[in-house]
Amino acid sequence: MEIIKTIGILAIFLTMAGLMFKRILPALIALPSMAILIALVGGVTINDTITHVIGLGSVKLSNAMVVAIFGGMLSILLQKTKVAESFIKKGAELSGDNPWIISIIMMALIVLLFTTLGGLGAIIMVATIVLPILSSVGVGSMTAVGIFLMGVSIGGALNVTNWAVYIQVLGLSIDEVRPFALVMFGIGLTTSIIYVTIQLYRDGHNLNLKSIVVKSLLIVLAAGGAKIGYDYALTAEQQGAIDQVFQMVGLGIKYTVGVAVLGLFAAAIYRVISGKNEQAKEPHWITIFSPIIPLFLILLFDVDFIAAFVFGLLYTFISTYKKGGLNLFIQASFEGAAVVMPAVILMFGIGMLLVAIMGPGGTADVSHYAEGWPVIALLKPLIAHIVPTHPISYILIFTLAAPLALYRGPLNVWGMGYGLAAVLMASGMTGGAIMGLLMATGQIQGISDPTNIQNVWLANEMKVDVQKVLWNTLPYAWVMALLGLITAAYMFV
Template sequence: MQILQTLGLLLVFLSMAGLMFKRILPALIALPLMALLVAIIGGVTLDDLITHVIGGGATKLSTAMVVAIFGGMLSILLQKTKVAEAFIKKGAELSGDNPWAISVLMYVLIVLLFTTLGGLGAIIMVATIVLPILSSVGVGSMTAVGIFLMGVSIGGALNVTNWAVYVNVLGLEVNEVRPFALVMFGFGFLASLVYITLQLYRDGHNVKLKKIAFRSLVLLLLAGGAKGSYDYLLSASSKELVDAGLQYIGTGLKYTVGLGILWLFAIAIVRLITRANEKATAPHWITVFSPIIPLFLILLFDVDFIAAFVIGLCYTFIATYKPGALNVFIQSCFEGASVVMPAVILMFGIGMLLVAIMGPGGQVALTHYVGGDWPVMALLRPLMADIIPEGPMAYVLVFAVLAPMALYRGPLNVWGMGYGLAAVLLASGMPGGAIMGVLMSTGQIQGISDPTNIQNVWLANEMKVDVQKVLWNTLGYSWILAIAGLIVAAWMFV
């Protein structure tokens, strides 16, 4: 009987993955349906199915849902107040007419914006400004699309809305997510610079590869020397002095950033009292910090996700206040919530599937099951124990080979079956950090290269290029980026 149940569970996973892969069944329907089938085949009682899988599962990711809604509000407010538009245009004015410099600057601005922005509306809004700027200096259509997609995906690594899902699903602390996200951001930034440089060279621009390579080598040598010196100091008797110095620097940075945020608020309040914004034709320079204030609050001060977004909303409202601003703010709240509804609805299904596989957790008694164990977990645990890679080397090799399965709504796609697979891996004993490493690393392939992404389709259509060619143009970079992330994840969590 157990063998038939296990085969039935595998059949459900494979069939649902196939239906999502073929785009026959959307993920927001496939995931709750999979949760119901998994629970029924696994032997979950009807009462537990209704109470825990459906009822408890729908609200399991409630924190992540609320964070997504507040993030959507801030995203729409930045668009309606033209803060994001001014952010990009100011950067273009400062970059001159050098294609490489403009491409890198546009990429940096996209990254910064999408640490907070999200959704197709934000992508279209920013793209309608950025793409003409890139085209005006001779950047090729394919290159422009690749730059934009990399910026959105790498910015997403520091988008705290995404962190909230990892915290809720995998039971991680922000302090566990943050270091790896910063590492992925660093790798992604370097990979993007390589992509921009080589693509511009292929587009026929006079990119001084030797000069760029030499400067990069010097920076790497300096970084290596600094790391070597740091390791030596730590191994010497002055370790306590070094730790104290680093702590002093960190504290000084926090005070500096904290005072800077208070200073920005003070300027915004003074401008509100003096009605300075009523005379302005464009957002004031202080609004440039609107997208990144929530990020700084979470990164440096461990401020709660929702509180950070509320502070960001308040700052943007005050810094852009003029007659009618309250109506714009209210509209942004409503529209922001509606924009993220597809993701929120998807989280209903993810939560149901998590509970169907792992059980309700907490203090819920399961004495009516054999051994007091949730039946689905009891079936899957021995199976996954045999196939989960053991050791850092196997972890990297297995998931590096499987990384392209993040494409086409595959099992490693976080907006497909990714979190369902995460639940199975978590139930089988794999550390939450290691699972996050897999999803965040392979997620770069999905975020940059997946032809089923709405943004990929829209950008390819806008620039008159084939979306499948975008896949092949960027896949090498995103795959290498995924492998680099897996190596770091193996070192940190396995």
């Protein structure tokens, strides 16, 4: 009976994924349908399917939904007050007119930020700055989305918060995680430069390939050499001294930015009281900081994402206030919420699928299932039978299986990934090999997965189909996964 249920779950997954791939069934319908069918076929009772999968699942990502709504409100307000238009002009003037250089610079900034940042709120905030600049120099909408997603994924490879999960779940040390993460960073950086070059060529830009090759080599060598030099060439005492200097500099920057933000608010209030905004035909230069202030609050002061967006909305409203400004603010709020509704509605299905596979968690009572949540309990034995023990088989099996990181599949850390990790560890696979597997195939999930909230939001923002983003980025992410698995096999298997 269990075999039939397992086959049924896999059939549902493959069928729904295929229908989404072929664009026969939209993800809006396919994801909740997949969640309900998987739960029922997996042995979840009708009552629990209604209560947990549909009920709790639909609000599981409620925080992300609210963040998306506030992000949409800020985005529309920036457009209606012409702050976004002014920002694009300033960004284009400062960046020049070389789309390849600008794309690489923007990606580098994204990588840098997402070595520490994470979550939809940060993605929306950074995207509000980066996407208009890319568009202003003729970078195509699809290319801009791909650049952003690759930058986030590359930065995530060096995000110590992500490392902490591997260390805790798999019992690894930081010295085991760091070398592999650095290799994945190098693989991602090289692949992303190739992606940018090919995509800009497809967008119709004339590129100097010789110059690009030289610059690309310099970027990769500089990034790799600096990082490796810092991590390995210095003694522990030297690293500690440098870290202390960075902490002192960081503290100084933090207080300086805090004073600057207060100064900007004061200047904005003064302009309203003095009536200077009424006389201005274009937004004053202080309005350019509207999308940046929330980012500073999040990055330097750990302010809650929603609260940071509220501060951003408030600053934009004050710094651009003119007669009728309150009506404009209300209009932007309604329109901003409406703009992100497609993304919010899709989050209902993503949450349902997460609960259907992993269970409701929290305080939900599922004790009436003797072996735990039925779906993950059914899939564990299947996974245990396909554990590779040789480096070649490790590479081949998981390279072929890498797309199972999509659609909350068994290689997706946001789906069944950590359940898979537990099964693999119980089957004798080393923690390092499991980390390498999840981090390598995680590139496909992080860059290409249409069920990622950031993929949905970015595709919605740039008016491209999220399924087309999958097909556009998947070949590059798959190559990254292959190279990562080869590295992991050499290091850990």
